[in-house]
Amino acid sequence: MHLALICPPFKSHIAVFETVGAELVRRGHRVTFVLNAGAERYVTEGFDVCAVEGTDARQMERVIDRASRPSGLLGVLRTVHDTAMLTDALCEHAPEHLRALGIDAVLGDQMEPAAGLLARHLGVPIISIACALPIERDETIPLPFLPWLYDPSPKGIRRNRGGERVSRLLLLEQNRVIRKWSRRFGLGETFHDLQSCLSDVATIAQTTVGFDFPRTSANSRLHMVGPLREEELEEEIPFDVDSGKPFVFMSLGTLQGHRASLFAAAARACRQLDVQLLVAHCGGLDREQVEALGDTWVVDFAPQRAVLARADLCITHCGMNTVMDALEFGTPLLALPIAFDQPGVSARIVHHGVGSRLSTRLATAAKMGRAIGTLLSEPGYKKRAGEIGCTISAAGGLRKAADIIEAAII
Template identity: 50%
Template sequence: MSHVALICPPFHSHLRVFEALGGELLRRGHRVTFLLNAGASPSAGPPGLMRRETGSRSGRDIEALLARAARPTGPLGILRTVADAAELTDELCRDGPAILTDIGADAIVGDAMEPAAGLLADHLGLPHVSLSAALPVHHDPAVPLPFLSWSYDPSERGMKRNRGGERVARLLLTRQRRTIARWADAFGLPPRDGLADCLSRGAQISQLVPSFDFPRAAAPHRHMVGPLRAGPRDAIANDDAGGGRPLVFASLGTLQGHRVDIFRAVARACRDLEIRCIVAHCGRLTPSQAARIDADLVTDFVPQEKILQSAAVCVTHAGMNTVLDSLAAGVPMLAIPIAFDQPGIAARIVHHGVGERLSRFLVSPGRVKASLARLLAEASFRDRARAIGRDIATSGGVGLAADIVEEAILGRASRIEMGRNG
């Protein structure tokens, strides 16, 4: 069996996805080790999952970095986040070769958002699989960049718009591109100009299903496997604990749960509609802040997949994991995107008619109430969500992802052995 190294950014949602894949690979007899930035080790995970961290000589604070990422503040905030990400890549490229050699890694599964994975794999001659915990980042001229809220438009006008967005993104990502180019040169690799140049050329995995993405050109090395979760999903159960009143579940994820004003607007809208509301702030609110939200339940964490089985609508920041969990349960969404790829995911929610989108700058009890009323009244939203949910149920998930990783590893091993025998 092989020793697989997992490399991903220090975000909770990404770590959970990689832990699910790591657990499945462990179950199949492989050794699995997380290679993470200093201070980023997850506190829990599957038994047997090992962890190694880089050293941090820059004095940076991982919690401060995550806090900055949770509060985007225009172009300057974007540049700060790009600089932070480049610093994390620098750490991994600096310390990664020695760590990977020391543990005897046979292969790397790297987050598509972390270019160090591809750089290290090519430097050490290891097979490499890219895994998108967020939206895929590979180029398609008809598909807007993941962090843009633009609708799908395959016309020449739409593709011209996309090219303009890519030019702006190239400027904003200058710090990242320079870091990638510097380490490619240091490792003796051909020139690399950006994140897409660091993706695996053999296997790229995403959590999407085709019915929830924009149309893309097919490629044999790109695989949509659906959400990667640890363990089987429970069957959807009916809930009548609220006396027939619909339930709205509101979560803004692990980074955005501090936005008390959004939660208050959602709770007020639910009261006006006389429906139930559960808020999960993921530990981002103080008790006094939580007390200001007049919902039926305000708590830090809930079993999200189970709650969604009983929900009529999910109010979400449009994070990938919450959105896929909602679709798996057949639940329409009100998306309030804030950062990262959330605008792009919200655009897909609207495109496929599984929910509505509301700007975070325009959130008010009245606007939320109007959206929730439409989502509850119009059956088409739930019907379309359930249709995508059926696709998710048969998509393969973590088992198929592990199959693809094993094929990439064993295929490489077989070619090496054939070369030796020849």
Template identity: 50%
Template sequence: MARFALISAPFASHIRVFEALADRLMGRGHEVLFVLNEGARHVVVSSAPVRTVRSAGRGGLDAVIRRAARPTGPLGILRTVADGADLTDALCEDAPAILKAWRADMIVGDEMEPATGLVAAALGLPFASVAAALPMDVSPGMPLPFLDWPFDPSPEGLKRNAGGEKIANALLTRQRHGIEAWVQRFGLSPRHALADCLSPTLRIAQIVPGFDFPRPPSAIRHFVGPIRGEPPPVAPLLPFEPDPARPLVFASLGTMQGHRLGFFRKAAEACREVGVQLAVAHCGGLSAREAAALGADFVTDFVPLAAVMRRADLCLTHGGLNTVLDALGAGVPLLCVPIAFDQPGIAARIVHHGVGEKLGRVTLSCGRLAASIERLLGASSTRERAAAIGREIARAGGGDLATDLIEAALNGTRASRPEPRVALA
């Protein structure tokens, strides 16, 4: 038996991934502790205990998430970076004492949270990095995950990517300064960027190689596919019954973007123009009055994704990784309208692998939506490519393989654990 501390970014979609790992680890006899920013405790539905650290974000975690859900150009990016750096500061300040008192054996942390690597190094603990979103490390020809650029290993592509990284470094100055300050405080070897805080021994990704840009082989990067909780003994049913004679489009913008009423209205008008059914899951982002006024065939807050993907002919999404992987797992093509975070990079991979199309959020119109919907519903080759990735996902191993890798990583490091770099009471 071992004690695993789980540190996740405080977003529901990320916490669900870590809950799936927590439940498997506990099922194998281990102890698990979530260490999260203040305000995220209520998101956790796992039976694992939760300890929270102070949330340094302006207005608390709810305000941080509201700001992240509404990006507004470069200023919005800088604001989100500053909020993230504040959350990292809170974890670095409080988590070491929590983990030392709890006698953690290993940390399993979110790749988006640099505090994982910083705290693990400070305590001399082994740790695994889990990419609930796109992996943070890139290879030659691969743009940064929050850019919608194509994969291009040519000299021109490499030059373009280098320019993107230069701009990103400027935008991420607040994060870099925070990392460097904690490196100095903990007495660690130099680290400057988020990628420097990833595990040097085990990195786990939810995607599969067939949905990534080309990467050279890696002994530490493992692609396990979607990390999900155990399926219920009885498969849940849809809260509506689609007409089997008409194609069904499923639209969702996830838990952070479900408030976008204008997007759903355009989608409903486009689907009426094409003559197909539209099912909308707004994830609690709309009021009952707004939901009733959409004009879609079916509107609900949440829906069992596996059940709806079995019936859907097309998934209209912002490019959240969990939704995209669930669609591909069922062989459903995608129409992606990226909004923020790694969604542009996911949209680029959708186009790269020919499993769907992407449209720009700013220039989105009913006409463009309708044209893409009609084109994708008639493209059998697109569905075939999505089905091929779905078969790869089914073979990938998912949460069970991820748990195997985490256990093996701990067993391989127990005999040679370094001493902590900081002395904590």
């Protein structure tokens, strides 16, 4: 089988699709990334890539830069505009490429509606992948980008419905593009929003039932298999960690690693608490900013899983990969959600009692210090994180995801 991998041009999403694609190749299938032109350079060498016209490298850089610096309502609308533009380009130019490639099925990111539209247009099956929180609706669960806590009461359900009404207004441009291509592809009005473009066969999500909010709507198509990653060889931590002092790891991911003020606040807090801190900024800081931190260790990248296996606390922007890695090792979390589904991930951290959260706008050194001190001193956080971690280890991960994909398309 030849599968098209269609996802947004963000490194974290591409990395997930690379992992799934590599597993499918090992099982005898062929995979080809079908991406907006300009995003092909983010794909690891060795994968086949089809760059779809309508965008270029400079435009892609601007899209990614804007996504890394969301700010207020205008920032949200700008991101919606960018994503709608990417969807429009894929729908306009990708069909001829997919036909020429002889694609048998599509693996599509939940956040790229073009995947669902193109699959239906070509009459091939689609399997959705939720690199972030799954967007399948449940009336008791707030939308993923909202920081609201779980409240299944009538009041909470009314609140969630209000959030959905606001969301529809914010996503008008994206929804117009979806409806336009649904009509042009001869699909009528069937496809009108992101939810309608999801697979009607299977969705694979990187979260687990144990970490998600309780769902009241049964959905046999939603498979929460946990992190989609390769089994890694054990790595040594290249730092001389003092076992007599608490050890904290901080990462804000590849898009938010430039936020020097948050790293600085954490560094001051850890110095005051006499806590060891490792900052991994993913290339987001320059030399001056690194030197100004004066932390125990500051690096571009660190062997994250090895570090989290040793860490007493993880300070995170609530990217799904980092959160799942931390919880698998029973490491509590201090959540600093910034954008996308990160507020929703932080709400689940609070709901399950595996950490606490701070607003990035109010995250002073003093507030971080109090939060870090509490998380390190109260053993309940670590205990509950370990319990969630057991659900991650048992969820099936990459191998189960590949089994589901094969069962759906063969």
